[in-house]
Amino acid sequence: MDLTVLYRGPLASCDYDCPYCPFAKRRDSRAELAADRTALERFAGWAAAQHGDRLSLLFTPWGEGLVRSWYRRTLAELSRLPHIGRVAIQTNLSCRTDWLDAADLSTLALWCTFHPGQTPYDRFLGKTRELADRGARFSVGVVGLPDHLEAARRLRADLPDHVYLWINAAEGHTYTDAEADEWTALDPLFPWSRHPHRSAGLPCRTGESVVSVDGEGTVRRCHFVRAELGNLYDGSYRAALGPRACPLAVCDCHIGYVHLETLPLYDVFAGGVLERIPAAARRPVHAIARPVPGA
Numbered sequence: 001m002d003l004t005v006l007y008r009g010p011l012a013s014c015d016y017d018c019p020y021c022p023f024a025k026r027r028d029s030r031a032e033l034a035a036d037r038t039a040l041e042r043f044a045g046w047a048a049a050q051h052g053d054r055l056s057l058l059f060t061p062w063g064e065g066l067v068r069s070w071y072r073r074t075l076a077e078l079s080r081l082p083h084i085g086r087v088a089i090q091t092n093l094s095c096r097t098d099w100l101d102a103a104d105l106s107t108l109a110l111w112c113t114f115h116p117g118q119t120p121y122d123r124f125l126g127k128t129r130e131l132a133d134r135g136a137r138f139s140v141g142v143v144g145l146p147d148h149l150e151a152a153r154r155l156r157a158d159l160p161d162h163v164y165l166w167i168n169a170a171e172g173h174t175y176t177d178a179e180a181d182e183w184t185a186l187d188p189l190f191p192w193s194r195h196p197h198r199s200a201g202l203p204c205r206t207g208e209s210v211v212s213v214d215g216e217g218t219v220r221r222c223h224f225v226r227a228e229l230g231n232l233y234d235g236s237y238r239a240a241l242g243p244r245a246c247p248l249a250v251c252d253c254h255i256g257y258v259h260l261e262t263l264p265l266y267d268v269f270a271g272g273v274l275e276r277i278p279a280a281a282r283r284p285v286h287a288i289a290r291p292v293p294g295a
Contacts, residue, residue, distance in 0.1 A: 004056040007043055009215035011036040013063040016118040037070045039215035044074045051083055058274040059089040066095035079108040088275040097130045109275035110138040116151040125158055139276045141166035144183050156186050164281040169193040196252035204246045205259040224256050
């Protein structure tokens with residue numbers, strides 16, 4: 001079985017205090033960190049034992065995972081397993097990069113977000129250059145707030161041409177066509193993010209070939225639908241896997257709507273769905289597919 005798993009354990013602490021994030025500068029206690037480590041190691045043990053499956057894993061912690069040694073070690077170890085096709089994590093890139101020396105960089109990938117005002121621009125850019133020098137696979141992105149525009153333009157100019165710069169539409173923010181055009185000039189795929197996607201009753205890969213898992217092993221179709229499919233560790237989720245329509249009115253997060261079967265994003269991001277790297281990243285901007293009106 002080919003299965004994509006989005007893992008989100010109890011970790012909630014972050015070293016940044018972004019005003020648009022509810023987990024900014026939250027601190028986990030020692031007990032909470034220990035529980036997160038135990039949960040992660042349990043999940044990694046399960047993944048390592050699934051020799052009969054082909055797994056793709058995306059870690060989406062509420063907090064920053066890569067400042068914790070157990071995340072760095074786990075990703076490196078999982079990347080070296082032959083039945084794991086991709087292992088990726090969302091990160092603010094505040095960690096060091098030398099841990100990548102222990103990873104298989106043909107399997108591991110990073111989804112990196114730059115948060116202006118949280119870290120010096122040159123420090124973040126320097127980290128991306130370290131990734132590029134090591135041959136790591138990664139994307140870089142920015143939340144599309146008006147006061148982030150100049151930083152995003154600067155990033156696009158300074159990043160290597162082959163590194164995809166994505167722009168997330170800011171939650172609750174409405175873009176005029178002129179504003180959207182400015183962001184689209186940096187990220188030709190921004191129109192996919194600009195508006196929530198109608199999803200009610202539409203087919204989605206989540207719950208069939210894509211699932212989300214929490215630190216207790218509870219399996220759900222995705223992070224945004226609370227109905228449970230079973231438990232990862234007793235295998236009860238497997239009987240619940242199958243095609244099913246989305247029960248929500250709209251889907252407005254990339255890690256959700258990328259799996260909608262009514263959108264062509266598996267083709268757009270072929271080979272890079274988890275790390276948000278489009279197949280056409282090395283092509284001119286006009287060659288990357290954009291959404292059709294009303295999609």
